[in-house]
Amino acid sequence: MTSFEELTTKERPTWCPGCGDWGILTALKKALVELNLPKHQVVVVAGIGCSGHLPQWINTYAFHSLHGRALPVAQAIKLANHELNVIAVGGDGDGYGIGMGHFIHAMRRNVNITYIVHDNQIYGLTTGQASPTSEKGFKTKSTPHGQIEPPVNPIALALSADCSFVARGFAGDVPHLVKLIVQGIQHKGFALIDVLQPCVTFNYLNTFDYFYRRIYKLEEDSSYDPTNKQEAFKRAFEWGERIPIGLFYKENRKTYEDELPQISQMPLVKQKIDFVDIKNLIEEMC
Amino acid sequence: MTSFEELTTKERPTWCPGCGDWGILTALKKALVELNLPKHQVVVVAGIGCSGHLPQWINTYAFHSLHGRALPVAQAIKLANHELNVIAVGGDGDGYGIGMGHFIHAMRRNVNITYIVHDNQIYGLTTGQASPTSEKGFKTKSTPHGQIEPPVNPIALALSADCSFVARGFAGDVPHLVKLIVQGIQHKGFALIDVLQPCVTFNYLNTFDYFYRRIYKLEEDSSYDPTNKQEAFKRAFEWGERIPIGLFYKENRKTYEDELPQISQMPLVKQKIDFVDIKNLIEEMC
Amino acid sequence: MSEFSWKIGGEAGYGIMTTGFILGKSFVRAGFFVFDTNEYPSLIRGGHNTYTVRISEDPVFSHSKKIDILVALTDIAIEKHKKEVRKDGFIIYDEGFVNVKELKGINLIPVPLTKIAIEKGGQNIMRNNVALGASFALIDVDPEILYDAIRDTFKGKKGEDIAQTNINVAKAGYEYVLEKFQNINKIKIKSNGKQKRMYINGNEAIAIGAIKAGCKFYAAYPMTPASSILHYLASKENDYNIIVKQTEDEIAAIHMAIGASFAGVRAMTGTSGGGFSLMTEALGLAAITETPLVVVLAQRPGPSTGLPTHTEQGDLRFAMHASNGEFPRVIVAPGDVNECFYETFNAFNIAEKYQLPVIIITDKFLAESHATTDPFFIDGMKIDRGQLLSEDKAKNIQDYKRYENTISGISLRALPSQENTIFKAATDEHDEYGRLSEEPADRIIQVDKRFRKMKVLETEIDGAKFYGDKDAEVIIVSWGSTKGPILEAMKLLHKKDIKVGFLQILYIIPFPVNKTKSFLEDAKKKILIENNKTGQLGSVIKEKTGIDMDYKILKYDGRPFTPEEIVSQIEEVLIHDKL
Amino acid sequence: MSEFSWKIGGEAGYGIMTTGFILGKSFVRAGFFVFDTNEYPSLIRGGHNTYTVRISEDPVFSHSKKIDILVALTDIAIEKHKKEVRKDGFIIYDEGFVNVKELKGINLIPVPLTKIAIEKGGQNIMRNNVALGASFALIDVDPEILYDAIRDTFKGKKGEDIAQTNINVAKAGYEYVLEKFQNINKIKIKSNGKQKRMYINGNEAIAIGAIKAGCKFYAAYPMTPASSILHYLASKENDYNIIVKQTEDEIAAIHMAIGASFAGVRAMTGTSGGGFSLMTEALGLAAITETPLVVVLAQRPGPSTGLPTHTEQGDLRFAMHASNGEFPRVIVAPGDVNECFYETFNAFNIAEKYQLPVIIITDKFLAESHATTDPFFIDGMKIDRGQLLSEDKAKNIQDYKRYENTISGISLRALPSQENTIFKAATDEHDEYGRLSEEPADRIIQVDKRFRKMKVLETEIDGAKFYGDKDAEVIIVSWGSTKGPILEAMKLLHKKDIKVGFLQILYIIPFPVNKTKSFLEDAKKKILIENNKTGQLGSVIKEKTGIDMDYKILKYDGRPFTPEEIVSQIEEVLIHDKL
Ligand SMILES: Cc1ncc(C[n+]2csc(CCOP(=O)(O)OP(=O)(O)O)c2C)c(N)n1
Numbered sequence A, B: 001m002t003s004f005e006e007l008t009t010k011e012r013p014t015w016c017p018g019c020g021d022w023g024i025l026t027a028l029k030k031a032l033v034e035l036n037l038p039k040h041q042v043v044v045v046a047g048i049g050c051s052g053h054l055p056q057w058i059n060t061y062a063f064h065s066l067h068g069r070a071l072p073v074a075q076a077i078k079l080a081n082h083e084l085n086v087i088a089v090g091g092d093g094d095g096y097g098i099g100m101g102h103f104i105h106a107m108r109r110n111v112n113i114t115y116i117v118h119d120n121q122i123y124g125l126t127t128g129q130a131s132p133t134s135e136k137g138f139k140t141k142s143t144p145h146g147q148i149e150p151p152v153n154p155i156a157l158a159l160s161a162d163c164s165f166v167a168r169g170f171a172g173d174v175p176h177l178v179k180l181i182v183q184g185i186q187h188k189g190f191a192l193i194d195v196l197q198p199c200v201t202f203n204y205l206n207t208f209d210y211f212y213r214r215i216y217k218l219e220e221d222s223s224y225d226p227t228n229k230q231e232a233f234k235r236a237f238e239w240g241e242r243i244p245i246g247l248f249y250k251e252n253r254k255t256y257e258d259e260l261p262q263i264s265q266m267p268l269v270k271q272k273i274d275f276v277d278i279k280n281l282i283e284e285m286c
Numbered sequence C, D: 001m002s003e004f005s006w007k008i009g010g011e012a013g014y015g016i017m018t019t020g021f022i023l024g025k026s027f028v029r030a031g032f033f034v035f036d037t038n039e040y041p042s043l044i045r046g047g048h049n050t051y052t053v054r055i056s057e058d059p060v061f062s063h064s065k066k067i068d069i070l071v072a073l074t075d076i077a078i079e080k081h082k083k084e085v086r087k088d089g090f091i092i093y094d095e096g097f098v099n100v101k102e103l104k105g106i107n108l109i110p111v112p113l114t115k116i117a118i119e120k121g122g123q124n125i126m127r128n129n130v131a132l133g134a135s136f137a138l139i140d141v142d143p144e145i146l147y148d149a150i151r152d153t154f155k156g157k158k159g160e161d162i163a164q165t166n167i168n169v170a171k172a173g174y175e176y177v178l179e180k181f182q183n184i185n186k187i188k189i190k191s192n193g194k195q196k197r198m199y200i201n202g203n204e205a206i207a208i209g210a211i212k213a214g215c216k217f218y219a220a221y222p223m224t225p226a227s228s229i230l231h232y233l234a235s236k237e238n239d240y241n242i243i244v245k246q247t248e249d250e251i252a253a254i255h256m257a258i259g260a261s262f263a264g265v266r267a268m269t270g271t272s273g274g275g276f277s278l279m280t281e282a283l284g285l286a287a288i289t290e291t292p293l294v295v296v297l298a299q300r301p302g303p304s305t306g307l308p309t310h311t312e313q314g315d316l317r318f319a320m321h322a323s324n325g326e327f328p329r330v331i332v333a334p335g336d337v338n339e340c341f342y343e344t345f346n347a348f349n350i351a352e353k354y355q356l357p358v359i360i361i362t363d364k365f366l367a368e369s370h371a372t373t374d375p376f377f378i379d380g381m382k383i384d385r386g387q388l389l390s391e392d393k394a395k396n397i398q399d400y401k402r403y404e405n406t407i408s409g410i411s412l413r414a415l416p417s418q419e420n421t422i423f424k425a426a427t428d429e430h431d432e433y434g435r436l437s438e439e440p441a442d443r444i445i446q447v448d449k450r451f452r453k454m455k456v457l458e459t460e461i462d463g464a465k466f467y468g469d470k471d472a473e474v475i476i477v478s479w480g481s482t483k484g485p486i487l488e489a490m491k492l493l494h495k496k497d498i499k500v501g502f503l504q505i506l507y508i509i510p511f512p513v514n515k516t517k518s519f520l521e522d523a524k525k526k527i528l529i530e531n532n533k534t535g536q537l538g539s540v541i542k543e544k545t546g547i548d549m550d551y552k553i554l555k556y557d558g559r560p561f562t563p564e565e566i567v568s569q570i571e572e573v574l575i576h577d578k579l
């Protein structure tokens, strides 16, 4: 039985007190406990940012990669050893800014990994510049006269990019987030969980309170059908007085791994390479 | 009066005979003629690919940039001199593969440029590998056992990324394409025109004939309202027996330039720099 | 005593930076020379931060190892820095929060910083101001200079009221110490009279240099330690009509700068090593299209993410050779804030005159350390846009060749919108018109033409500076931010009657081959000093001149040199003839 | 005559590549030695393509300048290449489509290629086969070897019928010439008996080397001239259980390779200069996380897009210094198809033993030219995975330190899923466990540890090869694909009684300092030969050994050297003592 304690590292997180990242870490650990995943069979892959520090504080394998590059690394780890549970984490700048290209392509590819985005609508670790999800007009160090661009909409993009599991959580509601992460890991395919994560140091606008007053849960709306993409799109654009969290959309389709005869027998990493017979290849060249 | 002839270069295109690129070049030149844009006030910016060769054969200013990077260059040219008409062109690999990140961010930014994507669902210039829009199962040099990933959907992505003008044309219907390009250039904001462009050398599936049998024009459906985003999403996912072309969506919102007091009086490039007074800045440091 | 050093240490995120800056600023205003430097980890709160300010009656170019006053906000601060405090120096600490046992030879000054802050101001964080006041009580100067600096800092940002509260809190600290510690031996220092001086760091100097150069477009993606260029320029974007664009990534940033430059405005981008890695492909784009470009590379320790908030000079070779293929570029390595300003200005002229990329290479130590300097002398700074065609001239041109094969290698540069000069800029090899060409002849013409520009450039640039004694036994060679510590070390060595010369390589490309040879060929002991592991400049000197350095003083723990470290290593060389 | 050269020139996109390959293959099968090379522009159809095949009774290592038979499918082919045809050589051209006036000293062989193709086969494009048949009529060999090769080529892809049609067409060409030109002096060449040999290009050799090394994961983005590695491996992905992934860009490609390697499989990526630029940041990621990685960099002329389908050796310095910060890497530069195969195999061993990135640097000339060689000798090739922990060993480990500070610098490498070895791989600097650390002590330990690996590595690798005469007056130094033309040039010089030695630098890093010194220090005339503008290897030699090259033979028009060019330039050196 995997326990919360064994997932907890001796080192304490260095996040600011009150930061939403704490809730995400707790939720992730609880989800792994709930799923009873052995800790050595989990790899957490991160980008760079406050969010990117997360893998340091969870006692699983971890690969702390480059800014924006968690997804290519995570997908390849899964392809090389699909018996592992691979969870990618990152920030909004990391995933939706510099990492946007990988994000879109990973979703259509549908490798069976879970992607948790700490969406604080700001660049935290670099001390407060606008992020791709910063709201229009938001003033930051890099946009002292207000952000001009409207924010990207990760949920809508995910729906357009053939993501097979699209959800949004809130760092201020850990039990709900645990459920989403559990579902995301259980889902066979690429699962996106965008997490509203207040940055208490640099984002004076999108605070815990801001979200407490606005969020509602999709699953509490009994009419909502998370297999209906058109409906999902409608909710994806809801951002203002009401902000939906929960599962927007889910579909079952083959994972990338499912389509690879190369690993239908066993994971790549278990295949012997000591003597590869290339006589045929040499022959073909003669 | 701008004439078709003066836009035509002495050098002839080196595209394969019958390639869809020819139709796009013709349509672009015709559109410029129709809009009567002086040729020296037009800059065509391209990426790298068969498509990227286009600016060589139109007698306007041109910047032939790097693979995937037409958009950042094009946006900056416009910001530096917003009196220019800036048209970016590129391929599907160029724009939706390696250039995906710029593509998404350019759309929300809404700089007033026109982006024409030669979407041949293949990598032409590198002699036939899968592209991001290649259909699932498609066999190419890089996917000899069939492409596994479903294609990206540029129209849906554009709608999700706040693109203010979203259209699809067909290289086999030049008059229709001319109209779209004219509208795209006239549109104030970022205009995407994805052009179905058969590659007669490497794409044996998505041929002219393939499209002739499938395409229909949105504007011929009188019930279709291109200001309704939800409707646009529905059509965006239509790809099979029927493939819509025409204007999917259009909205009027401020361009990025509109929000810059720095250039409200005159373009950056016209502002004098011979003597910049920095006394205040020095003073502030004392 | 003609100088002293003050250091504050505590948790990140609690205003230590502002506090140190205010202290420095107050002394600058009073006519002193100041140098400061900071150290902080890559996280937002917690962790250990320091800010060190050195104040002197005479010019200073770096921090020094010995601290006269340490302000300790945490136990860690004591632990880490007690050894740095000089004999009979002071440690002010937050009584009730920080525990110190007696320390031999050090004056402990317990002050209930937090308590006073809450009593007088209402907020924990104001304890820093209490500490400032307390510090001033140990120095024989009028504390009004402090209160003025506090007022200036807070007034603008937070209003008169808050400013006054902060002053009150500082006063309370001042008075507390004055009263409680009446017998202490105050630090004595005397200003040589007020004199207007700037107190500025490398990034600010670069940003102002760019503004002065008419930079109209700055595109960047945040990355420590380059980010504050972005912040500074953004704050001035409307005053100076500059478009300052935070992009989706560094690739977009450099391409935007190139696009804007192609359209005719002076443009710059800035980043650190990781971002520069992403920009390498576009360097070649600027080169082959001959689009002027200025790139700031503010180094931090690598490889990869490395030590993101620390300092190193590990990217020299990378900057020299970044991007595929061969093309000319210029690399300038300012060593102080003045060079940051003037060389940035020059960089824009060079970029436009020679139509090529110019890289300004700095590091965290230079980028973020403030130094005093005379107000920049701007008379006579002249914008030179090189062979840029005016609208008028462009009108009369026929058969325009953008990439004409000229003797200098430099061709007339037209801008889009000019009527008779339509051309193609292409990243493929091209003919003189810019049309794609794969002909061997065109290829050779264009490669040679591009490289020929360097020949002209070499004659224009004096890429090295020499300090100290030409006939000295020891000649130091270095580049970039080590300049300050080296100059300070030279002062210390001078006092010990050790003669030293110092050759500063300012331009890495074009490399000052002759000057380097002339200073090094007959030198008895040639010592290379670099803030890196492998002695990269040393390898460049060897490559360009064949000269081997006799000794290498290298530091690669992410921290800048102190003058004292340099002195002791040079003494090693002189005494033991080894290192 | 013991050899001859055949060249075909015509428009791109009309099967010229296949045609040339078939010709070469048929002679290989018949026991001859063959070398071919192609030249094509960066567009799909039209433009001018050539394919040159050199056939010899003895081993050949490059093409040569003189052509014996030119097949001209277009006027341009005549125009461009008539000068290359040797005295009394032949030009076969498409009568009715190509116009030729009499050419002194050349035998014109007009053949209605297209006409015959349409008559006998039905398709224009089959004219190439007519030309093949016609060519054989000029050579004194049994044309059956041609028909066999045609059959083999088409049978698999297009079926028996199509194969037969193609053969018929070739026969028609053969007979046409035989009949019409009865008096010609046939080219005489005799096989030394059939012998099984491979006919393979550099990319194929690399791909097969990787397969043999147990590479299980190849991620890449298409880019000439690296693409055919991707194509080849993709075609074998199911036979050898390799995941071959075309990614969204080069950044993803290298990160995927690193991810797969971290998870425990041997992984590689491949690209050309522009893509390599995009990969630079991740090189540092592999380095600091100590993840084994093999990267193929197939060069083409830059800067930027440059001449995308041509050849150059312009990225050497870039490969050496790419990425921010300082870290060890290995760079191997194979010079022929054998070295491509064996060194790729070695690269995987080195990458895993030393846990660092290995760059295999080639160029278009090597990547795409076919050469004959004995079947790879694979006995005794041993996979060495270095300090990789087996499941069993991992189970018994306690207090596992992934980045343990060992004497060799190499630490035990565990894989995710092993029970007792959970660790963090981080791009930030870290302690021995992989936990983020900004402590100076940890920093120094890790930097030193990483670099220490190179010391061990240096002892293991013999990075240079010497050919020819050690006491020769002239010592050539070069690297990579110039090897072939140089070896051929040496043969020619030998015939002229000019003694030459040739030092091939195989490993750029670790650089063979001692060997280079020992061969160059006393050499009278040291000549550098590189396919670039600036003589990059020369600068490395200077940097590493202080030795200046006396002469430089450089070529940067995008084309490979011919042996004759090298000979004439060396003669210049010997006769005029200048270059
Ligand atoms: C290539 C590169 N560019 C820039 C940086 C600097 N950087 C580090 S974290 C970060 C952004 C952090 O924002 P986000 O991804 O939203 O994460 P957060 O800190 O908010 O969790 C940036 C720009 C980097 N490490 N690498």
Ligand SMILES: Cc1ncc(C[n+]2csc(CCOP(=O)(O)OP(=O)(O)O)c2C)c(N)n1
Binding pocket: B048, B049, B050, B051, B052, B067, B090, B091, B092, B093, B094, B095, B118, B120, B122, B123, B124, B125, B126, B131, D221, D222, D223, D224, D250, D274, D275, D278, D305
């Ligand atoms: C960084 C980089 N990677 C790869 C290439 C090689 N390359 C040239 S064009 C191209 C793709 C062409 O496909 P697409 O963009 O769809 O354009 P098309 O040729 O089909 O018009 C590639 C991969 C390159 N030039 N630069």
Ligand code: SF4
Binding pocket: A014, A015, A016, A018, A019, A020, A021, A050, A051, A120, A124, A125, A198, A199, A200, A201, A202, C044, C045
């Ligand atoms: S800066 Fe913001 S995101 Fe980063 S740890 Fe602090 S509160 Fe969290």
Ligand code: SF4
Binding pocket: B014, B015, B016, B018, B019, B020, B021, B050, B051, B120, B124, B125, B198, B199, B200, B201, B202, D044, D045
């Ligand atoms: S390869 Fe395809 S896209 Fe390229 S020119 Fe030929 S037909 Fe057009």
Ligand SMILES: [Mg+2]
Binding pocket: A049, A091, A092, A093, A118, A119, A120, A121, A122, A123, A124, A131
């Ligand atoms: Mg963030």
Ligand SMILES: [Mg+2]
Binding pocket: B049, B091, B092, B093, B118, B119, B120, B121, B122, B123, B124, B131
């Ligand atoms: Mg394409």
